[in-house]
Amino acid sequence: SGGTEVESGTLLVAAPGALNGAGTVAVTGGTLGGDGTVGGPVAVTGGGVLLPGGSNTVGTLTLANTGAAALTFSGGRLLCDLATVAGSCDRIDVAGTLALSGTNRLALAFTAGTPPAGTYTLLTYAARSGTGVLVRDRPYPNATLTVGATAATLTVTGAGITYLTWTGAASGTWDTTTANWTLLGTPSTYTAGDAVLFNDAAAVFTVGASGAVAPSSVTFDNSVENYEISAILDGTETSVIKMGSKSATLSGVNTYGGGTVLAGGFLTVGSTANLPAGPLTFQGGILRFTGTPPSSLGAYDVNWDSFSGGLELTSGTLTLADAISGSGSLSKSGAGTLILSGMNSFRGGTAVNAGFLRMNHAQALGAGDIAVAVGGQVDLTGNLTVTNAISIKGVGATSSGEGAIRSVNGTTNTWSGPVTIAENQARIGCTGGGLLEVSGVIDSGANVYEVVVRMPNDTGGTLLLSANNTWLGNTWIRCGTIKLGIDHALPTGSVLRLGLSAGQTGVTNSTLDLAGFNQRVAGVTDVGTDNRHLVTNTEDAFSTLTINNTAAYTFSGEFTGNLDIVKTGASTLTLSGVSSTSGGLIVSNGNLVVSTSGSLGSNSTNITVAAGTLTLQNSAALADEASLRIADGGGAKVTLAEGVNETVGYLYFGEKLCM
Incomplete structure (x- = not known):
């Protein structure tokens, strides 16, 4: 029942x-x-x-x-x-x-x-x-x-349902006297009111007319050749249907009134002058604007309940404010901007193939998944919590590459759905000093893909990670801040890299903020010298950074804030920057090389070598009041480079105070 x-x-x-x-x-x-x-x-x-x-x-x-x-x-x-x-x-x-x-x-x-x-x-x-x-x-x-x-x-009636089919056998002219058509296989001429078909069997694919033409319908079913129709399509009941995977370009100032159906491929127009107002039905095809698009599709009667198709915008901005529902999908391509401001519920998913898709509503992308291709970008405009699953490739649509997902204009947004890194060095970011929280798990499947954070050089921004993420590659903070919202928000097998690539410039720091949480990484290193490289804790509660490196790394950046550092892993980590951390240091494996005065910070006074080696290459590597503990049993040692004389406040071997 x-x-x-x-x-x-x-x-x-x-x-x-x-x-x-x-x-x-x-x-x-x-x-x-x-x-x-x-x-x-x-x-x-x-x-x-x-x-x-x-x-x-x-x-x-x-x-x-x-x-x-x-x-x-x-x-x-x-x-x-x-x-x-x-x-x-x-x-x-x-x-x-x-x-x-x-x-x-x-x-x-x-x-x-x-x-x-x-x-x-x-x-x-x-x-x-x-x-x-x-x-x-x-x-x-x-x-x-x-x-x-x-x-x-x-x-x-008559010969049944058939079309007058274009051949272009005599020329590219659409008129009533030239036999450029066939009807049931017989060469024929066009008569006003005919239903006409343009397919791939023609000899000519650029079609013009000396005046307006008024067929009952114009159907394109072309999957091999592209058509261009410069004729003016007229007629109160005339409709245009686009099928097939290739493009049909309408370049005339058309006035037909029977509506337009996009069932496949591309219907290409320069502006609304080529696409008259009336019913506009998306059934899997794409509407392409090569010039300035309209600000909206309000002049067209679109059935948003059964929408399935796409928009390609070469430039400019178009806004869809109506609620899109049903089982269809949406695609966005071209360098222009598509703004979705409706509360949508369509279930077929969204593909951002190029350019900008801007969300003005948390449910703008409906109930399906989102795929962002190389050159595409999803922008969040403020106070949005998005639950969709998303897959991202590339660096975004801007020349500076600030992310395939971004909070824009200083706004705060949350992406709570799962995020799949579908290409190496895919980027996530913000603009205008904004914040993007990703509370969904960021994953790369079986692929070893690095995640890159790149904020604007001048304003920066913050990526807040509040899930235990599982991507398999490294983490590169080029510009801006990653802030932890949970212990081990970064994958524990990830190597942390900070800094801009060679030749890039910026004034915004490259920062990892542990924010009172703990993090294990497989190494820490930095690149470039144009901006500061910081690993910090901006909260009062202490954080612990565990560096479990099995390969050798050098870090010339700074450790600051209430931060304890634990060196594990069998390989060498060299610290060559000047730090100001207030926490302690534990060496439990491998070799920690301190090469510069102040690399551990003047406030870092609790240093323990539990196993492995602490190598000091500067006489002021440790604070004079530091407490240095060296575990007994022979597995821990402190090595001073030639000519180095180090002063500490307390020296322990095991639990025994020696000075």
């Missing part, structure tokens, strides 16, 4: 099977199909699809409920196959009432060849209610859809 919800994917009820429960079957984003029987009411909303018979097979789906809402259509789609036998098609038989609300769309598919003339019954029902409509998602020549009192039928 409970209900069933089809949110994504396909649920097929195959004969002689049945879905006999009395509960409502809600198709909210996926597809319900088959040739069996459904017992309860069926409600199709938000881009949901009914597919009687299954994909590319003719069959009848029976809805046995006899109620006043046996089948409710509200923003849904009906996909029916038509066969090559007259009248043979998919059908839905509804025992009760068909209730229509809003705009619902009929899509046709052909099982093989051209459906011939005849009457195709798509729906039968006991009664019809509501003020909604069922319309074809694209016009077909010689075909009329009628939604009557008890049935919805498609009447096909």
Whole structure:
């Protein structure tokens, strides 16, 4: 008796099977199909699809409920196959009432060849209610859809459903006198009102006209060649349908009024002058603006409940404020900026292939995953907590490479979903001194990929890590701050690098702030000399940095704040900077070389060599009042380089005070 919800994917009820429960079957984003029987009411909303018979097979789906809402259509789609036998098609038989609300769309598919003339019954029902409509998602020549009192039928006349197909056999001119077309394989000329098709079989792919043309529809089905149409497309009912994987460019000042369907590939326009206002349907295709895009798509009637497709912006900024729902996906490409400010719930995921995608709402990216490609960037604009999973590549879309995910303009944001590092040295950052907290786990799978933090040279920013992250590569803070929000937020097998690459400049420090937490790393080193390199603790509570290096490293930066340092690992760590830490030092393995006066800081007075070697290469390497403890048993030693004389306040061997 409970209900069933089809949110994504396909649920097929195959004969002689049945879905006999009395509960409502809600198709909210996926597809319900088959040739069996459904017992309860069926409600199709938000881009949901009914597919009687299954994909590319003719069959009848029976809805046995006899109620006043046996089948409710509200923003849904009906996909029916038509066969090559007259009248043979998919059908839905509804025992009760068909209730229509809003705009619902009929899509046709052909099982093989051209459906011939005849009457195709798509729906039968006991009664019809509501003020909604069922319309074809694209016009077909010689075909009329009628939604009557008890049935919805498609009447096909003449030679059946076919197109006047462009060949360009004589020229690239679209007029009424030149045989640049074929109809059912015979050379033909164009007549106003024809439904025309541009495919890959033509000889010419640049098409112009001396005046406006008004076909009933213009369909591009090109997956090999790109088309450019400079003709002015006119006609109140004229529509443009783009299928196939290649591009069709409209460069005329078009005035057609029947709407635009993007079902595949790219529809390329310079500006809104080439794309007149009207219905704009995204069914998997991409709208490409090569010039300045509109500030929004408000002039177009977009069905956001079933949106699936993308926008490519060469420059400029376009804002989508409407709520996008359904099972579709969104892609962003081009160097321009796409702003999402709606509370979206679409489930198909988001691909940022290039340029900027700016989030003005925490749910702007819907319920799916996000993939950021090289050259792409997701910007967070303030006080947002984003829960989506995201995969990132590259350094971002700016020339300075400040991150594939960024908090911008000094704002504070949180990314709580998991973050996958999908390429070596992928970057995360902030601008304007802002803060980005990543509370989701950052992981690189089985790949040894380094994570890079790069803030602006002048303003800096902070990346707060509050999960135990698991990426397998090193950590490089080029500019700005990583701040810990949990013990061991950095992977314990990661080597910490600080500083800018050779040739880069900046005034912002490269900083790891332990912030009262503890961290183990596999080494610490630095590069470049243009900015300061700091490992610090800005909190009153002491932090411990454990350096477990199995390879030799040199660190010329500074340790500051209430920070204890523990040297483990069998290899050598050389400290050559001047520090001011107030904590202690423990050497428990390997060799710690202190090469510069003040490398441990004048306030670091508690030094223990539990095992391994402490090598002093400067007579002022230790504070004069320091307490130096050397474990007995022969496993620990202190080595003074030639000419070095060191003064300490207390010297212990084991527990025995020697001076």
